[in-house]
Amino acid sequence: MRIEIQLRIIADDNSVISEGEILQFDKGDDRLEMIGLSFDEAKAALAGIQGGMVTAQAASFLARHRSCDLCGTLLLSKGPGWTRFRTAFGTITLPSPRFYHCSCRPGEARTFSPLNLLLTEHIAPELLYLETRWASLVSFGMTADLLKDVLPIGSTADASTIRRHLHKVAAHHDADLGNEQPGGPDAGNGQPFPQAAVIVGIDGGYVRNWHDKKHNFEIVVGKSMAAGRDDRYFGLVRSQDEQPGRRFREVLRSQGLPVIQPVTMLTDGGDSVRALAGELSPGAVHIIDWxxxxxxxxxxxxxxxxxxxxxxxxxxxxxxxxxxxxxxxxxxxxxxxxxxxxxxxxxxxxxxxxxxxxxxxxxxxxxxxxxxxxxxxxxxxxxxxWDNGERISTAFVESTVNLVVSRRFAKKQQMQWSKKGAHLLLQTRTKTLDGTLRDLFTRWYPGMAVNDNQVPDLARAA
The missing domain is CATH 1.20.1440 (de novo design (two linked rop proteins))
Known part of the structure; x- marks a missing residue:
């Protein structure tokens, strides 16, 4: 049998923007392995649909910005141009012409490319999310291989690119923390829990230093547990974080707790974690692990x-x-x-x-x-x-060290890390493990949340 896949894009007024065949192939029906789409056929179909859709959206955006948005004068063209946009279903090359700014806007740069206003980044947030999520769980190389196996992204995914993108996400998150003020407007939102109801454990693990191969450096990780709230993980390399308290306040906020929430902190009594406990939450009750x-x-x-x-x-x-x-x-x-x-x-x-x-x-x-x-x-x-059923042990944070550090930083395999690289990976790994990475992306890209809400309707339609 012959399979044809066509794409039709319809405007809000029901007029057809574009339509055409994107894929055609022959399929047999007499063998088990011939039933349904193969990976290659599915990837080709997704790439075709994505290419047609992104091209139509870019053309629609360009058409709306062909004239001056102040006086409506048609803008003069400086010349053609091209840009590339990486998505989870292929890299699309798009026409990106440059125009002269209208004379009614004397303070603006002489020329501009309207498409740059739309494509503020040259990678789709969904692909960036997938790369970050999987690279937080497995190695950068395995992440690249996985994405190539299941998505039509070709050779654009490699370990170094994925590492760079993950560092970019973590740095963005750190920049957000840097803008937060301890006494901000949400500092007192919500009613603080009793101190004993919020337990935080912190502990350290060691990994090999890439720059000083004969020595290790310490990674500090923690787990915050509050009654009736989801657990949250956090981690850092001490030399890479001058204000660890801001990171801990974000943990409390993500649990729906006020950032002034009093907590009980359990540690093993080591010098580094003991000092860090006071910086994370100055008013915390510090308990040494029995x-x-x-x-x-x-x-x-x-x-x-x-x-x-x-x-x-x-x-x-x-x-x-x-x-x-x-x-x-x-x-x-x-x-x-x-x-x-x-x-x-x-x-x-x-x-x-x-x-x-x-x-x-x-x-x-x-x-x-x-x-x-x-x-x-x-x-x-x-x-x-003990008689009151309260925690006296950091066993829960010992398992956190194994989960966060050992299973990704591979202490037994003696993987080597830079302090900055380890610190940045910790930020995305902890958020992936406690399920808050998607929330972080939807905060940066609200349209992703809209897409998430549409999934049940699309499933019912299918």
Missing amino acids: FHIAMRLTGMDQYVKGLAHHNPVEALALEHRLERIKWRLWHGDGEEALIRAQALAADVAALNIAYPRLKRLIKAAAGLATYIANNAAAVVNYSRR
């Missing part, structure tokens, strides 16, 4: 058990003292726990026992005292929180 406290105590306990083979009496005394420090920490008495930990570290340093791991025990005891000293203000009554 798991990391217990992990340090467990490490100390293992060394003490080894010491028992050489000096059982001393080991038993140290074990009892560790239990008392743990009890104090569990019940929120950070000051007393610090006093006991410092005394323990001093006594361990004075030991003179033939224990092979004594140096490690001394180092662990000193590290425990330092850790408690740095985070004493963030020690809370974990027993009470």
